[in-house]
Amino acid sequence: MQTTRSEISNFKTGPSDPHLWVDKYADYLYGFALVRINSQELARDLVQETFLAALEKYRAFEGRSTEKTWLTAILKNKIVDVYRSKGSGFAKKGSMLESENMDHDFFDQEDGHWNNQHRPAAFGIEQVDALENKEFQKILKACMDKLPSIWLSVFTMKHIDDESTEMICQSLKLSSSNFWVIIHRAKVNLRSCLQKNWI
Amino acid sequence: MIDPAQLKSIAYNCRKATYLIEKQQIGKITMREKLELKIHLAGCSICVTFMKQSKLINQMARNLLSSGPAALKLNESYKKKLRERIDDHLANN
Known part of the structure; x- marks a missing residue:
């Protein structure tokens, strides 16, 4: 060798x-x-x-x-390229609409209050500890993998790659309002998933 | 002037508050939205918890690449295949 x-x-x-x-x-x-x-x-x-x-x-x-x-x-x-092809596939199948419905359980339809079972509670772990906690990271990754792929694309391009919002919207062919809706829902879902699997 | 009815709606609306929390972290929100959010957070400890955890998740996501799946390595047989493909390509060009 x-x-x-x-x-x-x-x-x-x-x-x-x-x-x-x-x-x-x-x-x-x-x-x-x-x-x-x-x-x-x-x-x-x-x-x-x-x-x-x-x-x-x-x-x-x-x-x-x-x-x-x-x-x-x-x-x-x-x-x-993969994000883009997945994104357009989503738009065609209309599952963008399905995913828009994904936060109906989190908040009350009428007044926008947290529904009881999804109300954020403390993780019971100090900030610094959480950052270095391998088990916690594993759960985060598993929760990310559960997101609809267009949400995961938006989330990783923004939070991991630090791409500009314009660039993300352009390459995934999203309107800016769609972008913010996805950013919000991805986070609400991720947070809830972490809470469910950690505490 | 801000319409008091508007204030009421955000003051009790956690969906909107969490949306503004997300938008504020990576983009810009208006002065009015900032004020609305401030009022909401003053009276809603649940959304304060959400905000803390949201920031933590962003930090953790950033750390993922350096410390997370780095432990996951590409398996050796796949690497061998890759080496062979590259060597073939180089030999034929």
């Missing part, structure tokens, strides 16, 4: 050496995809597609950014 790797590096053709990509970046890219998409299989496929797309253009890679940043950018575009 050792000798193969060093032999390979003698044949380096550019600033980037594709023979080493899997060892250096596969786990990182997989984790990056997995937290944004609720399917291990799809995340795996996207890592492969990223490498294949990168192979087509690595000779043009000029090292203006690091190799890792460059590969991550390719993967990000692929994830947005």
Whole structure:
């Protein structure tokens, strides 16, 4: 293994050496995809597609950014493509409407009060502890995976990738009011799921 | 001037208050909405709890990538397959 790797590096053709990509970046890219998409299989496929797309253009890679940043950018575009196709699929099936009904249980239809069984209660865990608590993180991830995929897309693009609201609306073809409704409902659902599974 | 009837509706409406809490965290809400929210939160400890937990969830989501599924690694046989595909591609080009 050792000798193969060093032999390979003698044949380096550019600033980037594709023979080493899997060892250096596969786990990182997989984790990056997995937290944004609720399917291990799809995340795996996207890592492969990223490498294949990168192979087509690595000779043009000029090292203006690091190799890792460059590969991550390719993967990000692929994830947005997935979001987009899922989003349009949702719109067609009319399940955007279904998801609009998903908070009717949380608040009273008439006056907007919290319904008893969904009323927020303290998690009973200090802020700092929660941030470092692996079990809590696992529950959050599991709760995220339960969200409708268009909600998960909006949530991760905003809260994990820190994308601008305009960019998210544009790439997912959402109106700004749809965007805010999704942001709100995703959070209300996530919070309730955390409470149910933690306390 | 703010219409007192409007104030009443937000003062008791947790759905609207939580919507404004979310909007305020990542975007802008108007001065009027800020005031409405402030009034609501002054009288609603449940939504105060919601707000704290909402912020915590945002922070945790940000941390997820660095500390969460990093433990989940791509399995070795899939990596082997990937290496082979890349090597093939390089050999043929």
